[in-house]
Amino acid sequence: MEAGDVFLHLWQKRNLESENGANGGPGDKTEALRFNLVQLYYLKMASSDIDDLAVLSKSRQLLQEYGDLIDGTQEEGGLNNYAEPILALVGNSKNESKEWKCGLQAQDVVRKYLTSDTKDSNPLEEEYNKLADLLNKAEDTPPPPPPPAVVESKVQPRMRQRVSGPQQDSINTYPSFTLMESDDVLLENTEVRVPPGIPVTNGSRRDEMEDWGMMGTSGGPGTRGRAQGRPYPWNRTGRGQVTSMSTGDRSQTTAIQDSRSYRGGGGSGGGGWRGSVGGRSGGDWRGRSGGGYNRNTDSHSGYGYSDNGWREEDIHEIPNGRPTTYKPRTRGGQERNQWSRRGNEEEELRSAFNTGPNPCFKTASHQMVLEQQKKFGRGGMTEAAYGSGKRSLGVRRSVNTKFVPPVRRDDEDEYGGELMRRCMPQASGKGRGVDEESPYAYLMTDDRLKNIDIKMVELIMNEIMDNGLSVTWDDIAGLNLAKTTIQEIVVWPMLRPDIFTGLRGPPKGLLLFGPPGTGKTMIGKCIAAQSGSTFFSISASSLTSKWVGEGEKMVRAMFAVARCHQPAVIFIDEIDSLLTQRSDTEHESSRRIKTEFLVQLDGATTESEERLLMVGATNRPQELDEAARRRLVKKLYIPLPEEKARQQIIDKLLSNQSHSLGESEVQQVCQQTNGYSGADMANLCREAALGPIRSINFADIHHISVDQVRPITVEDFIKALSIIKPSVSDRDLQLYEDWNVKYGISAR
Ligand SMILES: Nc1ncnc2c1ncn2[C@@H]1O[C@H](COP(=O)(O)OP(=O)(O)OP(=O)(O)O)[C@@H](O)[C@H]1O
Structure with missing residues (x-):
């Protein structure tokens, strides 16, 4: 992936999550529209007074807006323009999304947002220039001796890197760009190929960021506290200050991240949209600096970057897989931007990055695809990658619930995967053959x-x-x-x-x-x-x-x-x-x-x-x-049984019971059971058979022998007839008979 592509990813991610003015970013907007639609539906369900036509027309309007947002081709419009990381995931799945292409070109975005053709300063450009300067200086600093021992990372084992380039204005070598730690998610899905000559540094630069104003601008009081969940645009509490960012010929207003990402921000909220990533990433990210992300007191305009929170003791893996440590610059600035690595020189590290067509840096998504291919062959990922949402029983979906596609994952079946694992070990990656233990394995040769x-x-x-x-x-x-x-x-x-x-x-x-x-x-x-x-x-x-x-x-x-x-x-x-x-x-x-x-x-x-x-x-x-x-x-x-058939049923059922019914009595019962089905007859006999039991005193029931139970009599049947009624109505019967006349073969 070229530098411009990386920038496009960053841009997509920022714009998807940021709030452009009062209306929110496209991600928020679509969520809001979806919420509105659901709300409308429930309102209509709850009240019949609401006019159907009004609901219909409103729904139509919302759906139209929703569709425009999803499919729009304008840069900040369609969600498909932000879909690269998602597409990377679903790319190997059998799914219509395969055809879903991002409408944005990296060069267009870079040209538009990083090359200013107006006199206004471009904060992004400034920011990259500063970083480039800093890194150039760092290059002149001699490498320090290797550290005595490598301390294991407890927090972020993932690779962090910062890539920068000289100030140029061509598309793939635009001034410089920075992959912040908060872009880790993005990095995981991105294979970075840095053009030769671009210095690469790695590590935490919290204080540099402060210097560059990347750690957030001062926020409003609303940024205090930490909200749970992801609020909607209209009910966001504690939204941060809105700062303005001039981007070349256009001016973009970026609302600083809502309060969910912040922990006790004090008076200076800010922190920037990147805080959201931290918010989702969990405890490792939050509040390490005591004051949360709001350490920066500089009211630098532009993107309010959050504190990446890289730890000084973090251990990083260098791209070729060997461990390195990054020793951050002290306040005095003497040790800034220095790498140390066991037994290797920085040059080697840089050349490792500059290997051109075969970069040794593997992104998480690339790694995942490789692993999937190892497991499932060249077919690669299956729906597993697509529908990996956690399923839960008995919980209603809400507007906030993640979409879980109704496509079975390969490792899943109606029995929680058990049957699948038993019969198809390949689903669990054990091989492609049929489980020999399956009692039906022999069939699979057919x-x-x-x-x-x-x-x-x-x-x-x-x-x-x-x-x-x-x-x-x-x-x-x-x-x-x-x-x-x-x-x-x-x-x-x-x-x-x-x-x-x-x-x-x-x-x-x-x-x-x-x-x-x-x-x-x-x-x-x-x-x-x-x-x-x-x-x-x-x-x-x-x-x-x-x-x-x-x-x-x-x-x-x-x-x-x-x-x-x-x-x-x-x-x-x-x-x-x-x-x-x-x-x-x-x-x-x-x-x-x-x-x-x-x-x-x-x-x-x-x-x-x-x-x-x-x-x-x-x-x-x-x-x-x-x-x-x-x-x-x-x-x-198959009609209701006739009298003779009913008699057969009673005879059959009474044959292994003690009873005193003669043929004429059975006939008497049968005459009174016109319209009874076979099942009704069986129920009648069961009810009658309980008659002798009911005649026993409750006190005697414990010790009475079977022989002492009196036989079933016709009176029991007569009583049972008052309890068991025919279950088929005359009207239903007529329907069957009509249908039989029309289609049945017994009508001949
Ligand atoms: N012709 C019959 N001869 C003997 N027993 C019968 C006859 N018809 C029904 N029964 C009794 O009724 C019971 C229920 O019958 P069955 O389940 O075959 O009915 P069904 O027509 O399949 O009913 P459904 O349409 O509700 O499934 C049987 O177990 C049997 O005891």
């Missing part, structure tokens, strides 16, 4: 799973229902038509695929619909037990994910795994929750899940020879998406 995440494979495999289930067709009372149809389209084709080919090929989808509690899930279990196929019982929740893009991958994984386990049946209970009609207002991610589902269900991706059947069950068939309805070819109505 070509059909080559693009599928093993973590998803594992999740799907966990949804396989045990084929050892003991539900038989006889357990299901009534529903003869449904049973025959299912045998025809599910069981036989699975057992004899050679016969069921071509026109006789089984349908790929089956829909069981009807009132709740009529045995749809039981049918699913029965298919699992009787068809001899691998039965995946999938719930809608196991296919949805909080991460954008994961849901559809899960659907794809489910079909891929099922294909590996043919013959297979995928049973999805309450399928309406997954495949409701698509609408313009629904969320993009749920729409994508549906689309993936439909694609997978479609014949295009389902080979005709595949023995794969999708069975969906729903109580709300009318809400299904039309495309899904078409793909679930056979729609079987």
